[in-house]
Amino acid sequence: MKAVALLAALGVGLVVVAGILGGRPAAIGGSVALAAQLWAVTLLRPKMRAPNPEFMARWLGGMGIRLLGVGIVLIVSRTVPALLGYVGVLLPLLFLETRFLR
Numbered sequence: 001m002k003a004v005a006l007l008a009a010l011g012v013g014l015v016v017v018a019g020i021l022g023g024r025p026a027a028i029g030g031s032v033a034l035a036a037q038l039w040a041v042t043l044l045r046p047k048m049r050a051p052n053p054e055f056m057a058r059w060l061g062g063m064g065i066r067l068l069g070v071g072i073v074l075i076v077s078r079t080v081p082a083l084l085g086y087v088g089v090l091l092p093l094l095f096l097e098t099r100f101l102r
Contacts, residue, residue: 003100004045008038011093018085026085029073033090036069041100048101066090 011034019027040062047058073086 003102004038004042007041007093007096007100008034010096011037011089014089014092015085018088022081022085022088025077025079025082026088028077029082029085029087030089032069032073033086033093036066037090037093037097040065041097045101 011030015027015030015034018030022029043065044055044058044062047054050058069090070083070086073082077083
């Protein structure tokens with residue numbers, strides 16, 4: 001639980017930076033990215049040591065959640081700053097995901 005809280009704190013910091021750089025649409029996109037990432041990590045974490053089919057099912061579910069986030073940002077916002085906010089928050093969190101899943 002401590003790792004997820006740290007991930008959330010890092011994500012909130014990234015959302016704030018995205019909001020400062022891109023305004024309200026970027027903050028909205030970043031917030032959707034943070035929610036998608038937290039949801040994906042909490043979905044995958046219990047099955048980290050599970051057999052490969054169970055692990056891959058959870059991992060694929062996390063990818064679907066992130067894709068759903070892109071769709072939500074596209075439907076709700078339809079602006080470039082919102083998409084950049086989504087990508088700008090999600091990519092650093094994805095690169096750090098392995099540290100939070102240990």
